[in-house]
Amino acid sequence: MSKSALALRVNRQLIRAIGDTLDGVKTAMCVFDDQDRTVFWNRSFLNVFPEHVGKVFEGEPYRDNLRRFYLARLSPADLPNIEQFIKMGIDRHHSQMRPYSFDHRDQRVHVSSLPLPNGQRLRVWNSERLARSEPLVIAPQSKAAVSDETAELLDRLPDGVMLCDHDGMLKWVNQAFVEMYGCQDKQACLNRSFFYVYDQAWLKEQNVETQATKTTRVDLTEQLNFSGTPFDITLPGQRTVRIITQKVVHQDTVYTHVDVSELELQKSLLLQTQAQLLELANQRTLYLEEQMLSTLNAIALARDNETGQHILRTQRYVKTIALRLRAMGHYLDELSDTDIDTMFKAAPLHDIGKVGIPDNILLKPGRLTEDEWLVMKTHPIIGENTLAATKHEKEHSHLLTVAQNIAGGHHEYWNGEGYPRGLRGLQIPLEARIMALADVYDALVSERVYKKHWTHERAVQFITEKKEIQFDPLVVDAFLCETNAFYEIAEAFKD
Numbered sequence: 213m214s215k216s217a218l219a220l221r222v223n224r225q226l227i228r229a230i231g232d233t234l235d236g237v238k239t240a241m242c243v244f245d246d247q248d249r250t251v252f253w254n255r256s257f258l259n260v261f262p263e264h265v266g267k268v269f270e271g272e273p274y275r276d277n278l279r280r281f282y283l284a285r286l287s288p289a290d291l292p293n294i295e296q297f298i299k300m301g302i303d304r305h306h307s308q309m310r311p312y313s314f315d316h317r318d319q320r321v322h323v324s325s326l327p328l329p330n331g332q333r334l335r336v337w338n339s340e341r342l343a344r345s346e347p348l349v350i351a352p353q354s355k356a357a358v359s360d361e362t363a364e365l366l367d368r369l370p371d372g373v374m375l376c377d378h379d380g381m382l383k384w385v386n387q388a389f390v391e392m393y394g395c396q397d398k399q400a401c402l403n404r405s406f407f408y409v410y411d412q413a414w415l416k417e418q419n420v421e422t423q424a425t426k427t428t429r430v431d432l433t434e435q436l437n438f439s440g441t442p443f444d445i446t447l448p449g450q451r452t453v454r455i456i457t458q459k460v461v462h463q464d465t466v467y468t469h470v471d472v473s474e475l476e477l478q479k480s481l482l483l484q485t486q487a488q489l490l491e492l493a494n495q496r497t498l499y500l501e502e503q504m505l506s507t508l509n510a511i512a513l514a515r516d517n518e519t520g521q522h523i524l525r526t527q528r529y530v531k532t533i534a535l536r537l538r539a540m541g542h543y544l545d546e547l548s549d550t551d552i553d554t555m556f557k558a559a560p561l562h563d564i565g566k567v568g569i570p571d572n573i574l575l576k577p578g579r580l581t582e583d584e585w586l587v588m589k590t591h592p593i594i595g596e597n598t599l600a601a602t603k604h605e606k607e608h609s610h611l612l613t614v615a616q617n618i619a620g621g622h623h624e625y626w627n628g629e630g631y632p633r634g635l636r637g638l639q640i641p642l643e644a645r646i647m648a649l650a651d652v653y654d655a656l657v658s659e660r661v662y663k664k665h666w667t668h669e670r671a672v673q674f675i676t677e678k679k680e681i682q683f684d685p686l687v688v689d690a691f692l693c694e695t696n697a698f699y700e701i702a703e704a705f706k707d
């Protein structure tokens with residue numbers, strides 16, 4: 213048996229043992245996997261939720277479990293919105309961290325849900341039978357919902373407090389609540405649902421029931437009745453109120469309403485500041501990168517036997533080919549605007565490895581001997597190593613990586629017969645394959661101490677012949693579409 217299969221079996225045995233143990237103290241338990249499928253439930257689970265008897269099965273999506281739950285519970289008015297209730301139930305299933313209580317089938321059910329390793333979730337329920345002898349609703353007329361002393365105390369609170377009966381009707385509210393929702397007075401809220409108060413707060417503002425408030429109404433029902441976790445609602449004037457289910461007293465539920473508008477405002481300001489800081493940091497990185505680039509360019513130029521114009525021309529050839537390749541639909545994954553811009557910036561560093569070639573070879577006014585050639589051919593590796601050493605250990609610079617690829621790969625051949633590594637085809641980075649052609653074209657049409665310049669036509673002819681031998685065939689195709697542009701660049705940036 214493989215290690216992971218063994219771990220799974222041990223895990224299942226453990227879950228089963230815990231489930232059985234919890235049965236001993238009449239605690240229901242259910243485990244869901246990382247895709248919200250039912251993995252395990254114990255006997256007590258079916259006692260608390262008899263609607264699942266004979267229906268729940270291993271692998272059943274939590275969605276189906278919730279559907280049965282809500283079908284049994286929702287009022288006829290809320291039933292058409294069952295899909296939204298289910299969606300919110302699933303969202304809550306993922307985020308729930310605090311225990312809460314609700315009534316179900318004459319039972320007060322306390323539930324706790326926590327994530328397990330590997331994305332699983334464990335839910336446990338404890339239930340107690342509701343005392344039936346207790347009156348379900350304490351009518352405000354017959355008995356004060358809140359004693360005078362408590363009322364006085366709660367009226368001093370800056371946060372809104374509401375007391376709801378078993379059916380969700382308001383039995384008492386404090387002064388802060390009245391002000392928060394713009395109610396006429398305390399009396400005007402009594403025996404109303406909280407939705408009514410909430411709707412009124414918006415209606416005053418808009419005179420129509422908007423789709424938004426309709427949607428919110430469903431959310432509110434779900435949150436107030438089943439969630440048990442704090443949730444936010446919005447009020448006119450860009451205010452945000454956080455509603456926290458405090459505690460269930462007999463049949464009543466106390467909710468605290470905290471105005472968190474300022475907090476939310478601060479939060480968004482903080483996020484804005486964070487974004488600005490990030491932007492500044494990026495700008496700074498870019499600036500440092502530019503600085504480093506110009507230093508490297510200066511070094512490259514100082515030690516190159518080529519002219520400064522060679523660098524200006526080749527980086528333009530590279531960009532021209534890259535843009536054409538993209539227009540032809542080739543290598544699209546590697547040719548975003550940023551990629552092309554990076555290639556353009558990195559191209560001047562292709563021969564930076566020449567810093568390591570001795571003067572007598574680098575500046576020799578004639579053809580090189582075979583031995584001298586061998587030394588000369590080390591420049592791609594020297595360049596690659598130089599750029600690698602420039603890279604800051606932690607900060608990965610894409611620009612330097614591209615420059616490294618170009619420096620190390622611009623003398624490789626498509627057929628594998630180039631140097632320094634003899635890479636072939638797509639093993640050679642795209643930027644190096646493009647650079648290879650640009651560099652050769654420029655060398656051919658430029659005059660050197662040891663050679664006359666070739667005509668543009670002859671250079672085009674040569675490159676065409678080297679398609680699939682020295683050069684990437686698609687890069688040659690792109691070049692052939694851009695020969696006029698190459699000619700113009702060569703003329704514009706003559707030595």
Ligand SMILES: [Fe+2]
Pocket residue numbers: 562563591622623
């Ligand atoms: Fe080179």
Ligand SMILES: [Fe+2]
Pocket residue numbers: 518522526562563651
């Ligand atoms: Fe070059």
